[in-house]
Amino acid sequence: MSIWSQLIPEFSFEQVFVEPWTDFLDPFIWIFLMGFFVTAACGFLGTFIVWRRMALVGDAISHSVLPGLVIAFLVSQSRDTLPMFLGAVGAGVLTTGLIEVIHQKSRIKTDAALGIVFTTLFAIGVVLVSIYGENVDLDTDCVLYGEIEHVTLEPLSSVFGLFEAPGSVLRMGVVSLLVVGLVILFYRPLVVSSFDPGLARSMGMNPAVVHHALMSLLAIVVVSSFEAVGAVLVIAMLIFPGTTASLLSDRLPVILGITLVIALLGSLLGMHFALWLDISTAGAISTVIFGMFLLAWALAPRRGLLWRAFR
C-alpha cells in the first residue's frame, strides 16, 4: 500500500497556487503563456478540423513530423529553428499528400490510408533516430510527452525593446495570433466550405484551396506545438476545446470564444496541477481539458447526459 501513499505528494496551497505568481513569476509565467498559446491555437483551429472530420489528420501529422526533424537535422547539421521547422512542415505536407494519393489511386479508404502513411513515416523516423542516435541528440521523451518546461531554460530575447520573452514563447504567440487572425479574416469561406462545399463552389469559392490552406495551417500549428506538448497530446489540444465548446453552444462565434476560455483555464489549472504533482505540464493540461470535456458531456445544458436523463 505504501506505493499508493507515495503516488500523491503533499499539497501545499502556498507552494502550488501562490508562489508561481509571486516569487517564481519569471519561469512560471512563460510556462503558462506557452501552454495557453499552444492550447488556444490548436483549439481555435481544431474547431474547424473536427467539423471537417479531419481530427485524426492532426494525429497523423504530429507523428510524421519525427522523420522530418531527423532528416532536417542530418542535412543541416544544426538544431536551428528554421531547418527544423521546414523539415517538419515538409513532412506534414508530405503526409497529407501521400494520404490523398493512396486514397485516390486505390480502393483504400481515407482512414486506412492515414494509418498506413503516418505509421510508416514514424517508423522511418524511429529507425533513423536509432541509427544516428549519437549525433541526432533527439530526446525521445520530448517527442512523446513534449517539454513545455524547456522554455524556462531559454535566454530571453527582446522584442523592439518593449519587453523580453523566451524565443519559443514568442514564436508560439505569433503562430496563435496568425491562426486567430486568419480564421477571422477568412471566416466566411471557411464556414461555408466546411458546411456546404457545393454552396461554397456556387458562391465562387474554391473548397479545394480552403482545404489545402487549412491543411498547411494545421501542419504549421502542429509542428510549432510539437516541441511543447509532444506528438500525441497535440490531438488533445486540437479536439477537446472545440468539441467541449460545441456541447455548450450552437453558435460558431460563441464556440470559438469558449475554446479560448477553455485554453486559458486549461493551461492555468494544468500548470498548477503539474507543479503540485511534479509531472509534465503538457500531460497535466491535456488531462485537465479531458476533465473539462467529461464535465461538459455530463452536465451541459440540453446536450449533457444528466439533462437528457431527466428530460
Place this chain on the structure above:
Amino acid sequence: MALGLLFCASTEAARISDLQETDVWEQVFRFFSMRDEVVRTALLGSVFLGISCGLLGSFIVVRKLSLFGDTLSHAVLPGVAVGYLVAGEKDPFAIFVGATVAGVLGTVMVNLVKKTTHIKEDSSLGMVLAGFYGVGIVLMNRIQKLPTGTQSGVDKFLFGQAAALSATEVWMIGGVAVAAVVMVLLFYRQFLVGSFDLGFARSLGLPAGVFNFLLMMLLAFTVVVSLQAVGAVLVSAMLVIPAASAYLLTDRMNRMLILASVFGVLSGVLGAFFSFLGNSLPTGPLMVLAASTVFTLSFLFSPKHGLVSRWRKRRSGQKRIENENTLKAIYHVRESKGFAGEGVNVKDLASRLNETMEETFRRLQKLKATGVCDVKEIEGRTFAFLNPDGWLRACAVVRNHRLWELYLTNQAEYEPDHVHDDAEVIEHVLGEETVRRLERLLDYPAEDPHGKLIPSLADLQRSLTQGNQGEKATGYRMPNQ
C-alpha cells in the same frame, strides 16, 4: 513517393549488412538455425503477432475503423500504469489485465460519445486516444518519481523491442493469436455479416452487438500483448498495413484474412531478422517498414487494383476505342459513297475525321498493327482496305451506336438531336447480349432516328460467311440495301 518508402527500406537493409560485413552470413545462419533463445522468442512472438494482427486488422479495415487500433494502443497506457501500481512491479499479467480494462473503457467511451452527442466518430476516437494517453502520462510521470519506478521499463511500451520479450509474454501473444484464429473460424459468418451489413445481421437474428463486442475484445487483447513487441504507435500499423495490402489483392474476405495473416507473419519475421542483424535497431519500426514495402508492392502491382495494372488496362482500353473510331469512320466514308468500291481514300477519311493526313496515317498504322486493315497506294492515291474481320467490327460499332440512339429516342424519349454524344460513349462497351436484347426490344429496326441504316447482327454474319467463299469482302453490300 511510394517508391521512396520502398527505397528507404532497401537501403536500410543494405546499411545493416555493410556494418557487419565480416560476420553477416554467420549472423544470418544464427538467426535461421534459431539456436539462440532470444531469436526463438522474438521470432515466435513476431509470428503469433502477425497472425492475430492480420486477422483482426482485416475486420477493422473493411469496417473503416482502421484507426481504432491506434486509439486502443494509446488508450491502454493508464491501464498499464495502474497494472504496474497494483502489482508493485513489472508483472506482465497485471499489466495485461489493467491494459485490457482501459481498452474496454476506451471502447465503451468511443461508442457512448457517438451515441449520446453529435460528435463524429473520428473525433471521439481522437478524444479517447489523447485523453486516456494524457492521463496515462500523468500516472507514468508519478511512477517514475517513485523509488521503485525507474526500472519500470515503460518506455518499451512506446517503441517496443521484440528481443526483450519474456517467455511469458510470448505465451500470452500466442494465446491471443490462438484465440483470434479459433474465434474467427467459429464465428466467421457472424463477423462477416456484422462487418458488411449490420441491418442484414439483425434481420437474421444475429446478436450483432455481442459479436461486435467480441471482436473489439479480441482487438484489445491483441493490442495489449503486442505493445511490448512493437510499441504503441506501431501496433496500429501492424493491424492496418498487412490488411490493407491484402485488401488490394483480393475481393473475398476469406482470402483477405489468409493473405493478411501471411503478410503479418512475413513482416514480423523480416522485422525480427533485420533487427537481429542490426543489433541495436528496434524491432517494431522494422516490422512496419517490411509491411509498408509489401503494401507499396501491392499498391503498384496488384493484378486488379494496382496502380500499374490499372494504368495499363486504361491504356489498352483507350487504344481499342481509338481503333474502333477509325473503323467507324471508314464505315461512314464507305456509306457516303453508297458502299461502292473496296477501299477508302485516305483523303476522304482525313476530312471525315477532321484531321491532317499525317494524323490519319498514324491512326491507320495503329489499326494496321491489329491486323484488320491494309494501306495501299494505287495511281498516286492512298487507300485503306479492311479485311472481313475489320469490316465486321466496323459494322458492329456503327450498329451499337445507331441502336443505342434509337433506344434513347424510342424508349427513353430523348430528342433525336441529343442522343449522339451518349451513343459515342456506349458504342464501345455494348456486349453481344445487350445488343441482342436491344434489337428484340426495338423490334429488329432497320433505321436509326436519323434515317440511316442499322447493320443487323444476323445479316452481318450471313453475308460474311458468303463473302468468305474464296475472295475478300469485296462484293459485300449492306444486306438490307
